[in-house]
Amino acid sequence: MNEEEVLAEFRAAGALLEGHFILSSGLHSSRYLQCARVLMDPMRASRLATALAASIPRDLRSQIELVVSPAMGGVIIGHEMGRALGVEAIFVERPTGRFELRRGFEVRPGQKVLLVEDVVTTGLSSREAIEAVEAAGGEVVAAAALVDRSAGAADLGRPFFTLATVTVPTYPADALPPELADIPAVKPGSRKAA
Structure with a gap:
């Protein structure tokens, strides 16, 4: 699956939104990728995950536990x-603002882990999740995401694989261009606006 095919999946799902959005990072943008919409179709989610898994080199893929x-x-x-x-899949949560394992999930000491996100913008959430996994004893050998919004700038400290790179300018709240400042901002993600 090439980058244009990935973005076509987002368009087909109505998941590539235009307007004024506040991202999880707190930055503002004129475009938003609503991954929940693209992943609500189990067959589409499966196609995207299969393509993302295939993007990871075989020798690295074989290490993931x-x-x-x-x-x-x-x-x-x-x-x-x-x-x-x-392999099994678990998740970390932020009940008190920091990622942690809950629900009886465990990572064995030294267990080789792939960290997976839907979209990476600054890499902050990924780095925080990696810290939680490593604090639990796991070894994050790679990270992956459907979309890299950082234009390759996000440094996760390990190999990082994506299906698409979307370069959309982002702005701090106090430096919005006039065309964004004139549109009410919405916060479509899972974190509350700061």
Whole structure:
């Protein structure tokens, strides 16, 4: 699956939105990728996860023993990546603002983990989730996401695989261009606006 085919899946699902959005990072953007919409179709989610799994080199893919994703956005794609790789998939949550394992989920000491996200913008959520996995004893050997919004700038400190790169300018709230400042902002993601 090439980048244009991936973006076509987003368009077909009505998941490539235009307007004024506040991203999880707190930055503002004129475009938003609503991954929940693209992943609500189980067959589409499976196709995307299979393509994403195939983008990981075989020798690295064969090391992965567990998929971990951050809740909420990464839960569906994490589950589908587990299916595509033939390993279990769990998720970390932020009940008190920091990612942690809950629900009886465990990571064995030294267990080789793939961290999976839906979209990476700054990489902050991914890095925080990686810290939680490593604090639990796991070894995150790679990270993956459907879409990289960072234009390759997100540094996750390990190999990072994506299906598409979307370059859309982002702005801090105090530096909005006039065309965005004139549109009411919406916060479509899972985190409350700051």
